[in-house]
Amino acid sequence: MQAADVIVLGAGAAGMMCAIEAGRRGRKVVVLDHAKSAGEKIRISGGGRCNFTNLSTARERFLSRNPRFALSALRRFTPQDFIARVDAAGIAWHEKTLGQLFCDGKATQIVDMLLSDMRAAGVRLELGHEVLSVRRVGKFHVETDKGAYSADSLVVATGGKSIPKMGATGIGYRIAEEFGLAVTETRPALVPLTFAEQDLAALRPLSGIAVDARVSCGKTSFDESLLFTHRGLSGPVILQISSYWREGDTLSIDLARGQDVAAALKAQRSEAGRQALHNALARFLPEKLATLWVERSGLRGNLADQSNAALDRLAATVHHWQVRPVGSEGYRTAEVTLGGVDTDGLDSRTMEAKAVPGLHFIGEVVDVTGWLGGYNFQWAWSSGWAAGQVA
Structure with missing residues (x-):
């Protein structure tokens, strides 16, 4: 001894x-x-x-x-x-x-x-x-x-x-x-969050893309970088919110924080209405993300073809994306x-x-x-x- x-x-x-x-x-x-x-x-x-x-x-x-x-x-x-x-x-x-x-x-x-x-x-x-x-x-x-x-x-x-x-x-x-x-x-805690397979199928092409986002869970919000991964979401803002997120909770994500996408798209429409809608949205989001978001919205045609209501709906999906992770990557990658x-x-x-x-x-x-x-x-x-x- x-x-x-x-x-x-x-x-x-x-x-x-x-x-x-x-x-x-x-x-x-x-x-x-x-x-x-x-x-x-x-x-x-x-x-x-x-x-x-x-x-x-x-x-x-x-x-x-x-x-x-x-x-x-x-x-x-x-x-x-x-x-x-x-x-x-x-x-x-x-x-x-x-x-x-x-x-x-x-x-x-x-x-x-x-x-x-x-x-x-x-x-x-x-x-x-x-x-x-x-x-x-x-x-x-x-x-x-x-x-x-x-x-x-x-x-x-x-x-x-x-x-x-x-x-x-x-x-x-x-x-x-x-x-x-x-x-x-x-x-x-401080861990990437994962999606169900049906959600991943649609979002997998975005793997590796990062945006400056605001992520909220209940009354708690963080503003930092968000990263799309092959399993779900990561990046500092997701690691932060993971300490507050519990199974079954929905996250609200603003993919273009600090910007008014609806107002900007309407302003573009009067000046450059012949551009494709996804190209107009790509002024605020990475191109792949903008293209996918327009596809998910079901909108067709150029920017000039969209009504105010349609642009408001599209902007809402950018500023208030609602997503429910199914879990986290667990202790394997958790920082704490x-x-x-x-x-x-x-x-x-x-x-x-x-x-x-x-x-x-x-x-x-x-x-x-x-x-x-x-x-x-x-x-x-x-x-x-x-x-x-x-x-």
Whole structure:
């Protein structure tokens, strides 16, 4: 049995941040992970450039049964705090749209920074260790396929179920339940949505086409890029709305947001009425999409042949396309898992289980899920930092 002060399960963003902070306090820390490399989700994030935070941490951009739970950690370790570490490490970065911050170079720079900080803090990293059991007999005891470990504090940073090909499992939820903590319903989030075969048959020629769209589900709307795929819809705006969409819900999609297609078509009709209707519509939509939308409308002839009512109906299908996905691509491509360890059982300042002193849950395993755009990484940094101050 190898002894430590703190055992961290998971060498992802939250786990490494927690280990660094605990190690800097002089704690003897060991990080266990079944993967061959640390920070794999960091490495693939942001198209390989890591969208490592967002300048905003507004409450409404984090989903949870208790949306206020995340605020304590987010206010105490802010995006500016993490940016300061990135700057100190000499990592160049840039801001894209909507406050999203990316590395100028490779995402592995962030992984290397965290690994360097762990080494400097005296943290021991043990990769390729499969956790077989976790129990508490005075101390916390973790049995792995390569040996046993004990510690006063145990931090669970095992992530969710998303991207199982990278080794994601539900072990963190099982550990929570074994210690009597509740786990809320989990499901894939920030994930492409899929169509029924009959809908795909008509839309498949659009695969690969992107438009700037507004997508709404109930009272929630997002404005970003939408991508038609061979299975349904993807792109940032779809990933965002997927966290709010549930099976059976209908999406309302504006394929030409910010434009008045009906008014523009009527104006064109008086100036260039002899052009084909799909060519007129192609001023607002990609050509293939415009052609298909005119075909679906059943309209025939040139622009001059269309009545005001006909153009209004066509524009309505552009601005208010109603579609009901049948599902999502699931955990296979989901960027995060929605739901997790119920925050009612955790202390928001320390991430410690209220009923189990010394047991902490951080990062994606907790029922806190951010929007697309760096929010989930900031939650990982903030929750990991918070636990690292006390574990």
